[in-house]
Structure formats: structure tokens, C-alpha cells
Amino acid sequence: MNSPTRSATAARLPVHVFGAGAIGRMHIERIVRHPDVVLAGIADPSEAGRDLAAELGVAWSADPMELLATQRAEAVIIATPNRTHTDLGIACIDLKLPVLVEKPIADTVEEGMRLCEAAEAAGVPLMVGHQRRHNPILRRAKELVAAGVLGRPATANVMATWMKPDSYFDMQWRRQPGGGPVLINMIHDIDLLRFLLGEVASVQAQCSNAVRGFAVEDTATALLRFRNGALATLVVSDAAAAPWNWDLAAGEAEHYARQDVDSIFLTGTDASLALPRLQVFKYLGKRGWHEPLSMERTPLHRQDPYVEQLRHLRAVAEGREQPVCSGRDGLRTLQATLAVHQAAADGSIIHLEGG
Ligand SMILES: NC(=O)c1ccc[n+]([C@@H]2O[C@H](COP(=O)([O-])OP(=O)(O)OC[C@H]3O[C@@H](n4cnc5c(N)ncnc54)[C@H](O)[C@@H]3O)[C@@H](O)[C@H]2O)c1
Structure with a gap:
């Protein structure tokens, strides 16, 4: 697990958001006002994504791999189209970064399984964004x-x-x-x-x-x-x-x-x-x-479940809580x-x- 010794009162957890579309923006709006997390960077190839990063004064790249290589984060939210979830998730897991991937976990059961197995083999937390569980x-x-x-x-x-x-x-x-x-x-x-x-x-x-x-x-x-x-x-x-x-x-x-x-x-x-x-x-x-x-x-x-989900993301990344919606939960739901x-x-x- 990533940074299990980070204390509950330590500095806010730096988080990247991949995909600044409809749901990515909802996460970003909440991250910038949240006491537990801080926005480290945005990866999104669109002009709108680049403009949003500039407006917020955070790192931006069109390519998530480039953002991971150039800007430090301690967790990643993946809010890109379904077919990209598995490969992007595994890239983060390879770097030992805890992942909150939007629902559905993947576009097929096989791809979702591949992501779960990668997280389990690496011992890196994987969460799926079924936010109602935080309501x-x-x-x-x-x-x-x-x-x-x-x-x-x-x-x-x-x-x-x-x-x-x-x-x-x-x-x-x-x-x-x-x-x-x-x-x-x-x-x-x-x-x-x-x-x-x-x-x-x-x-x-x-x-x-x-x-x-x-x-x-x-x-x-x-x-x-x-x-x-x-x-x-x-x-x-x-x-x-x-x-x-x-x-x-x-x-x-x-x-x-x-x-x-x-x-x-x-x-x-x-x-x-x-x-x-x-x-x-x-x-x-x-x-x-x-x-x-x-x-x-x-x-x-x-209470806004997306806000609570961010608090939980930090607690899971710091090893203080187990995922309320794990990769396996997301997979069975899919x-x-x-x-x-x-x-x-x-x-x-x-x-x-x-x-
Ligand atoms: N939890 C929820 O209630 C909820 C609600 C809406 C969407 N979602 C999920 O969130 C994901 C995104 O949906 P959306 O409605 O925000 O889609 P969207 O089309 O509005 O946004 C997707 C964004 O990802 C960007 N993108 C595409 N490929 C990328 C890549 N490889 N790297 C980085 N950025 C990339 C696009 O430029 C776009 O800005 C989907 O998996 C969807 O099912 C969840």
C-alpha cells in the first residue's frame, strides 16, 4: 500500500485527474475545495482540459503517461472513456499509485479482471467510483x-x-x-x-x-x-x-x-x-x-457523496481504510x-x- 505511515493530519494528498470531461470536472471542482486532497495535475487531450488546468494553475498534459513522469501525485482518479480504464489503471498501479477509477471499472469483464489482478499482485488499492455507497x-x-x-x-x-x-x-x-x-x-x-x-x-x-x-x-x-x-x-x-x-x-x-x-x-x-x-x-x-x-x-x-469519496480516497491511500467499493465490487457489478x-x-x- 502507498505511504501507509502518512498521518491523518499530514498535508493534503496530491491527486491527478485523468479526463476532465463531465465527471472529471465534478471531481476537480470538489478537489480544489477539499481539506484532504489537492489537485496535482490534469491529463486530458482536449483544449478544454488544457484551459481548465491553466485556470487552476496545475500541471497539464495531453498524455497521462507524460503527466505521471513529470508531476508527483500520490493517487489518481481515472475519469476517461470506459475502454481506457484498464491500461491507464495498470500504468498507475505499476507506479504504486492508488487508483479511483470511474464506473464501469472497464468495458468488459475480462478487462476489469485484468485491472483487479494487477492491483492485487502489486498490493496497490483500487477503488471504483460507485459514489452512492458514500451517501x-x-x-x-x-x-x-x-x-x-x-x-x-x-x-x-x-x-x-x-x-x-x-x-x-x-x-x-x-x-x-x-x-x-x-x-x-x-x-x-x-x-x-x-x-x-x-x-x-x-x-x-x-x-x-x-x-x-x-x-x-x-x-x-x-x-x-x-x-x-x-x-x-x-x-x-x-x-x-x-x-x-x-x-x-x-x-x-x-x-x-x-x-x-x-x-x-x-x-x-x-x-x-x-x-x-x-x-x-x-x-x-x-x-x-x-x-x-x-x-x-x-x-x-x-452530504455530497463525491466529497466523502475524496476523503475516503485519501484514507485508503494512507492505509487507514479499506475500499468501500473495491475493484472486485466494481467487477461483480459490471x-x-x-x-x-x-x-x-x-x-x-x-x-x-x-x-
Ligand atoms: N460516477 C458517475 O455517476 C459517473 C457519471 C458520469 C460518467 N461516469 C464515468 O466517467 C467516465 C467518463 O465519462 P464522462 O461522462 O465524464 O465522459 P466525457 O466524454 O464527458 O469526458 C471524458 C474526458 O476524457 C478525455 N480523454 C479521453 N481519452 C483520454 C485519455 N486517454 N487520457 C486522458 N483523457 C482522455 C476526453 O478528452 C474527455 O474530456 C466514464 O467511464 C463514465 O462511465 C461516471
């Missing part, structure tokens, strides 16, 4: 599930329905297979369910492009069976005038117009839980479908998400390894 709402939900408040988990229903504006599809890759809501959005819901309920055993699915008619899906449903026997249905559509999705309901980042709704519903033999409003429904007395259920709502403590496409394409049930 205090979801952490509280995990505590409730782990403490057995729900009893034995029975079902989960996850809604991810909203409207992407027409301009979103100006970029050609967003109209092609792989650029749609399964790999961009449903992957976060699958990771969230894995965080709460454990490993996925099998996947069935349907995809539809009926609304927009692009090669990529605009709508999909998946049915997941978990190893503990719980069943989940997931619905995603980026062509629906609807508020029911985690980003809007949880106010995941300030650019989302928050909606006071729930979008995730978990049930168990003792209680049920609606998220993100953290509402627990249970029987106080006699149990049965003719009896009243009480509802208790845990006060919300909102595996289950790719199974959605496969199951939809051939109408089969996909049984996941170890399931």
Missing part, C-alpha cells in the same frame, strides 16, 4: 439491513425513470449499444442493491428502444435473484416524464432538481424500507395484512449489468459465477 442515506439503509431490522430480505423494487433531453443524444456514442441507461444508469442501481443485499445469483431482463428508435435501449427491466433468495425488479427509462430515480430523489448532486419521493422499496419478513426518505414500515403489535403498519422516518443527513444486456438479447436466465 449517508444509503449507509444508514445498509446499517438497517445488516442489523436485521427488515428481518429476512424478501424483495426490492428499484425505479430509475426520468427524461434525458434530446440534446443529450447529439453525441453519437449515446445512441449506440453500450451508451444507454443500462450501462450508464442501471449499473448504479445494481451496485446499490449488491451493497444492501449481497451477491446476485441470476439475471433475467427485457430491453426496449420503442420510444426513440435508436440502436441503444431507452427502457429496460431486469429481474435479479440474490444468493440469499431475495428477488428484485429494476426499471430504467430515460424517456419517461417521471421523478422516480435515485439521483433526483436523493439530491445526489446540486445540479439535480430534487424531488421529495421514494424510488427504492425493500421488503423483509419484519419490516420494509423506502429510500431515499428512509421510511421504515413495521407492525408494532399483531402481524398480518389486516393489521395497521407503523411508519418511522429517520431524519436525513445530506458482470451483473452486462448480464442484463445478454439476458435481454437471448431471453435466457444468466446464472452468475458463484451464484
